[in-house]
Amino acid sequence: MEAVLSTAAAEHTLGRAEADGIAARARGLTKAYGSGETTVLALDSVDVDIARGRFTAVMGPSGSGKSTLMHCLAGLDTVSAGRVWLGDTEITGLRERDLTRLRRDRIGFMFQSFNLIPTLNAAENITLPMDIAGKKSDEKWLDQVIDTLGLRDRLKHRPAQLSGGQQQRVACARALASRPELIFADEPTGNLDSRAGLEVLGFLREAVDQLGQTVVMVTHDPGAAAHSDLVLFLADGRIVDRMERPSADAVLERMKRFDTVRAAVAPESAPTTEAIEATDSTEATDTDKD
Numbered sequence: 001m002e003a004v005l006s007t008a009a010a011e012h013t014l015g016r017a018e019a020d021g022i023a024a025r026a027r028g029l030t031k032a033y034g035s036g037e038t039t040v041l042a043l044d045s046v047d048v049d050i051a052r053g054r055f056t057a058v059m060g061p062s063g064s065g066k067s068t069l070m071h072c073l074a075g076l077d078t079v080s081a082g083r084v085w086l087g088d089t090e091i092t093g094l095r096e097r098d099l100t101r102l103r104r105d106r107i108g109f110m111f112q113s114f115n116l117i118p119t120l121n122a123a124e125n126i127t128l129p130m131d132i133a134g135k136k137s138d139e140k141w142l143d144q145v146i147d148t149l150g151l152r153d154r155l156k157h158r159p160a161q162l163s164g165g166q167q168q169r170v171a172c173a174r175a176l177a178s179r180p181e182l183i184f185a186d187e188p189t190g191n192l193d194s195r196a197g198l199e200v201l202g203f204l205r206e207a208v209d210q211l212g213q214t215v216v217m218v219t220h221d222p223g224a225a226a227h228s229d230l231v232l233f234l235a236d237g238r239i240v241d242r243m244e245r246p247s248a249d250a251v252l253e254r255m256k257r258f259d260t261v262r263a264a265v266a267p268e269s270a271p272t273t274e275a276i277e278a279t280d281s282t283e284a285t286d287t288d289k290d
């Protein structure tokens with residue numbers, strides 16, 4: 001089952017069969033920062049399903065809510081209203097201790113800054129989260145991850161002895177090591193040159209295609225988004241469009257329309273959803289291309 005926008009299906013009870021195809025789900029997900037006149041509505045009643053075994057990219061103008069959506073889906077941030085599930089576990093309302101355990105056991109994270117420990121070698125960095133959790137690694141799986149990522153001959157190197165691309169591959173392996181249900185990647189290519197960035201995207205793609213992982217990636221880069229199966233476009237805290245089998249050109253064209261709206265509405269301020277809707281008759285519809 002694919003990631004879908006809000007539909008009547010949102011009203012369905014979460015059934016077992018449905019849950020099997022959905023790695024994460026949000027209904028009416030709303031996140032406000034601040035209070036009173038300074039309130040910022042970062043997410044405005046978002047409904048989304050993240051399909052298991054697929055690579056989903058999240059794009060949108062700066063401040064549209066991409067990171068907030070990722071943080072709320074990953075249980076890193078509390079929600080103001082709405083509900084979020086990881087698989088068939090509702091995470092909204094979980095106590096912090098349970099959330100921490102759930103994140104540790106079921107989610108992998110990759111951030112722009114790789115957050116590798118400089119005094120540990122690559123192998124130790126890769127297994128660190130599991131070591132902290134006191135979990136034994138599945139050696140067969142770990143071998144597969146290390147070979148898929150081409151890290152076999154780099155395992156004894158410390159981060160400073162690795163290139164940026166290799167460091168990001170270690171971060172990727174660390175995210176995959178515990179075979180999490182879902183991997184969140186926030187601008188995973190942001191600090192890399194284009195070649196290293198392409199490598200990392202290739203590995204995320206392989207993680208999905210060969211290892212059956214589920215990846216959600218926040219990115220500003222249409223070229224990076226083109227490696228995904230599906231792009232969700234956020235604007236003003238809402239998912240306003242989606243694109244299956246994206247190409248870099250198609251994503252770039254879609255992103256340009258946000259700029260056009262922004263310029264037309266108010267040169268110095270963010271676009272409103274109403275403005276986007278007014279100029280975008282295909283709003284919230286598929287822009288599938290063949």
Ligand SMILES: Nc1ncnc2c1ncn2[C@@H]1O[C@H](COP(=O)(O)OP(=O)(O)OP(=O)(O)O)[C@@H](O)[C@H]1O
Binds near residue numbers: 061063
């Ligand atoms: N901790 C916070 N306190 C107050 N406002 C916040 C906080 N975090 C995010 N926001 C606001 O929420 C909105 C969405 O922010 P978010 O970081 O999710 O956007 P984004 O699409 O990831 O942006 P960017 O592409 O610039 O990283 C923005 O207006 C932002 O200023």
